[in-house]
Amino acid sequence: MPISPDPAKADARAMPGFGRDPASVRRRVETMEEVLERLFVVPGINRPVGMDSIIGLLPVIGDVITASMGIWMVWEARNLGMSKWQLTRMSANVGIDTLLGAIPLVGDLFDFAFRSNSRNLRIIRKHLDKHHPSTVTIDG
Numbered sequence: 001m002p003i004s005p006d007p008a009k010a011d012a013r014a015m016p017g018f019g020r021d022p023a024s025v026r027r028r029v030e031t032m033e034e035v036l037e038r039l040f041v042v043p044g045i046n047r048p049v050g051m052d053s054i055i056g057l058l059p060v061i062g063d064v065i066t067a068s069m070g071i072w073m074v075w076e077a078r079n080l081g082m083s084k085w086q087l088t089r090m091s092a093n094v095g096i097d098t099l100l101g102a103i104p105l106v107g108d109l110f111d112f113a114f115r116s117n118s119r120n121l122r123i124i125r126k127h128l129d130k131h132h133p134s135t136v137t138i139d140g
Contacts, residue, residue, distance in 0.1 A: 022134075028076060029076050032073055033120075035051055036051050053111045057108055066111075070094035070116055070120070071091075073090070073117060074087060074120065077120070080128070080132075093116035097111065
């Protein structure tokens with residue numbers, strides 16, 4: 001009986017959403033965007049807020065954490081074979097969010113308004129819809 005070099009990788013590929021196929025990548029980046037940008041709605045203003053705005057309140061380390069989560073989405077896009085132009089745009093979105101988000105108080109308001117992860121998800125969805133139409137999901 002052949003022994004798999006890494007049984008954990010084989011198990012992960014067998015689980016839904018953990019594969020490298022475009023549909024799995026789409027589910028992961030959509031989930032990450034929802035957690036970062038639209039986790040819950042703030043009562044009174046009816047505006048969705050996510051972990052990007054909350055973690056970003058922590059000076060320096062919060063911005064580093066949210067930037068790394070945003071860069072993960074760019075990494076997933078790279079693994080999809082997206083163009084350098086698209087990856088550059090996505091990286092710029094994360095960079096702008098990180099640099100301006102690092103400014104005390106003003107940056108926190110900017111994080112609330114400029115949703116780099118939502119912008120990046122739109123870029124990824126556009127690519128997936130064009131190049132992998134079988135991954136299209138109906139928003140309900």
